[in-house]
Amino acid sequence: xxxxxxxxxxxxxxxxxxxxxxxxxxxxxxxxxxxxxxxxxxxxxxxxxxxxxxxxxxxxxxxxxxxxxxxxxxxxxxxxxxxxxxxxxxxxxxxxxxxxxxxxxxxxxxxxxxxxxxxxxxxxxxxxxxxxxxxxxxxxxxxxxxxxxxxxxxxxxxxxxxxxxxxxxxxxxxxxxxxxxxxxxxxxxxxxxxxxxxxxxxxxxxxxxxxxxxxxxxxxxxx
Numbered sequence: 001x002x003x004x005x006x007x008x009x010x011x012x013x014x015x016x017x018x019x020x021x022x023x024x025x026x027x028x029x030x031x032x033x034x035x036x037x038x039x040x041x042x043x044x045x046x047x048x049x050x051x052x053x054x055x056x057x058x059x060x061x062x063x064x065x066x067x068x069x070x071x072x073x074x075x076x077x078x079x080x081x082x083x084x085x086x087x088x089x090x091x092x093x094x095x096x097x098x099x100x101x102x103x104x105x106x107x108x109x110x111x112x113x114x115x116x117x118x119x120x121x122x123x124x125x126x127x128x129x130x131x132x133x134x135x136x137x138x139x140x141x142x143x144x145x146x147x148x149x150x151x152x153x154x155x156x157x158x159x160x161x162x163x164x165x166x167x168x169x170x171x172x173x174x175x176x177x178x179x180x181x182x183x184x185x186x187x188x189x190x191x192x193x194x195x196x197x198x199x200x201x202x203x204x205x206x207x208x209x210x211x212x213x214x215x216x217x218x219x220x221x222x223x
Contacts, residue, residue, distance in 0.1 A: 001101075003193040009052055010191065016048035016059045017104040017195040024067070024081070024100040032092045038082030045083070045104055052106070052191070060109030061102065062192065065184070070097045073149045074124045100196065107190025117182035120169070124149045128177035135168040140177055151181065 003014055023044040027037045041061065048059040067081030079090055083102050092098070103111075122143050131137055139162065143152065146160075157165045172178040186192055 001194055001196050003195065005193070010050065010193070012048055012050040013059060013104055013106065013191055013193045014195065016045050016050075017102050017193040019048075020045035020061070020083070020102040020104065021100055021195045024083075024102065028092060028098065028100070030092060030094055034079060034081055034090050034092065035085065035087040038087040039085035041082075041102055042084040045102060048104070050106060050191075057106035057191075059104050059106060062105050062111055062186070063109050064111060065101065065103050067099050067101045070099050075099075075121070075149075075151065077124075101194065102196075103192055103194050105186045105190055105192045107186030107192070109186070111184035111186050111192075114183040114185045117180045118153050118155070119151055119181040120154070120173070120178050121151045121181065122147065122149045123177055123179055126176050128172075129175040131171060131175050131177060133168065133171045136171040136175075139165060139168040140172055143172075143178065 003017065005011070005014055020041045024037055024041045027040050045061045046059060050057050050059060061083045063084050066083060066087075068076050069078035069081070071077035079092075079096070079098075080088065081098050081100055082088070105111075122140075131140065139157070142157070142160065142162065146152070146156075154165065154169070157169070162168070169178065173180055
């Protein structure tokens with residue numbers, strides 16, 4: 001995932017997110033401490049400024065969004081990969097996979113839920129409350145068969161000709177069988193950029209090409 005801007009005034013905002021992500025990739029590796037990676041990411045990100053419409057904005061890391069460990073059919077798994085200092089004093093271990101995500105903001109650096117949620121995921125290991133609605137049960141089966149525990153959007157349900165699906169989806173959310181992922185916004189008038197390339201690492205991370213989601217695979221160096 002990455003942000004595209006067609007106006008060059010946003011170049012520094014995009015660069016801040018890109019370089020912060022690359023910093024996280026370079027710092028990652030077996031026995032790398034997560035809190036130290038987060039501090040380095042923040043240091044890189046917040047060294048940038050951007051001038052928009054004659055006003056200079058200090059670029060901030062979005063503090064309440066983090067990278068995370070990834071497991072099979074579980075996008076958010078295990079440890080978090082912070083983007084600011086003060087994160088968990090845990091270490092990356094052999095065989096772990098991470099998504100390194102950085103978000104550069106001209107606002108306060110704190111996002112909150114917006115309205116009109118369109119993206120969801122089936123809960124991975126939460127035992128849901130009983131579901132009585134027959135249409136909801138049928139929709140849950142469709143979700144399990146087509147998406148398992150990976151993310152999906154409501155438009156895909158529409159494409160399956162499941163009419164008025166929201167009335168069946170809401171009970172699944174209420175029962176915690178399906179988790180909503182609403183849009184996240186900083187303060188009005190602010191701008192946010194995201195950048196996530198792909199990298200696999202042995203003893204230390206290395207940069208790769210752009211335009212791909214960042215994944216850090218930790219494994220012992222072949223000898």
